[in-house]
Amino acid sequence: MAADMLAGRLHVADRRLRMETVPVPEPGRNQVRIRVKAAGVCLSDVHLIEGALTPLYLPGDVVTLGHEVAGVVDAVGDDADGWEPGQRVLLQAGERDRTGTVFTRGVDYDGGWAEFALARQDTVVPIPDDLPFEQACIIPDAVSTPWAAVTDTGRTRPGEAAGVWGVGGLGAHAVQLLRLVGAAPVIAVEPLAAARERALTLGADAALDPGDAAFRDAVLELTGGRGLDVAFDFAGVTPVREQALTVLARRGRLVLAGIADKPVTIASDSTFNYLQQSVLGHYGSEAEHVEQLVALARQGRLDLAASISDVLPLAEAEQAVARVQSKQGNPIRLILRP
Incomplete structure (x- = not known):
């Protein structure tokens, strides 16, 4: 595997999104690494770039954006039982710590505008084989x-x-x-x-x-x-x-x-x-809401095909953000594909 990967990194101090080459992260204890197949571009991402939103719990001032993420399990850390490379999954948009504090993916820790992303094992959700990654990735947040x-x-x-x-x-x-x-x-x-x-x-x-x-x-x-x-x-x-x-x-x-x-x-x-x-x-959703929607999709009750307005290469993340800012084409969701 390559030691480096492309990632869309927000530099919070000057609110600049930069496409950068960074090391591929290694999964730690209770973590799973996924090879990202699709990541949504949300208005919240735009608000972060523009400065209307600011990370509350980010250690440092640089973060990989992207809280709507789907892909395949690539590597499994110690004690991340039940996960195997190749499984198709989506990632919950965040995680809670023991005190109940919610940390948002792509805001308070690195997200999915990258070739690979890490996730705590209990925030990984299996998806059916017939649910396209582009549709699966938007379930956490845009649908939930x-x-x-x-x-x-x-x-x-x-x-x-x-x-x-x-x-x-x-x-x-x-x-x-x-x-x-x-x-x-x-x-x-x-x-x-x-x-x-x-x-x-x-x-x-x-x-x-x-x-x-x-x-x-x-x-x-x-x-x-x-x-x-x-x-x-x-x-x-x-x-x-x-x-x-x-x-x-x-x-x-x-x-x-x-x-x-x-x-x-x-x-x-x-x-x-x-x-x-x-x-x-109202704000956001809970883990069970994402799981309910995956179950509905598995039973054919939920069709999100019309929600995918366009799919762009990850390298064109800045163009995708500009399209959301300008509402060009009035998109429901633009998707980045590494």
Whole structure:
């Protein structure tokens, strides 16, 4: 094996992404090394490069990016029992220590924008042979975050009316997942016409422009006059929250999956209280959510083929980041392939 590999390294001090040659890491105790076959480019990666996010637990100021990773087991460290070279796997997007602190892959320790990546053995998840690496790698985060929002935080039940604001990388999956759990109708809310069309192809029952003067009337008509049982903000902007609160049903829930770093304003506490509504914060997912999604994919219930907007060589990571920044082609996910 070559002693060196290519990696996309973020230098936190000057927020520069550099493609560098670094030593291939050796697995330590309880660790597995995987040969990376696919790694997703997430908006969080862009936020790290731009400075909107900063690693909390990174020792030093350089890290290999990439928290959405799939590949094959390449080498197994001591006490990493049950893993064999050649197994097809994805990696959880992070790991917890004994105190419960979450360390995020590609943020607090080296991630998968590289030819090889290390993972603690309990963060490695086997995947079926017929699940392409490009689809498998985005399950942790791009799919598991909206899945956890839909099933856990939002507690979405069959037959409930659901609205999804922002149908990009997370919201596009939320539309599919809401349909999977039986929400009806599923209403996508998105200013971009192309994204609205895409939402309809992914299973939305309706796709509305939030700027339409008849927006509220349209939601009420689609829901038989009651409004939304659960609304999801995947856009992370204040006007979304304000609009969603105007179309919530009695006991309706607004789930904040997007992060605006702004105050959340409830126009009237008397109406909010009388209707017994709630605003729920959401962040990320747990290990079991990833495992549930792999099980769904194994049974053919989850098809993520439409989510893979393009596949680029790892060496073109900087171009991939630029495309996500500019929203060129309105991608759901761009994938890097070493």
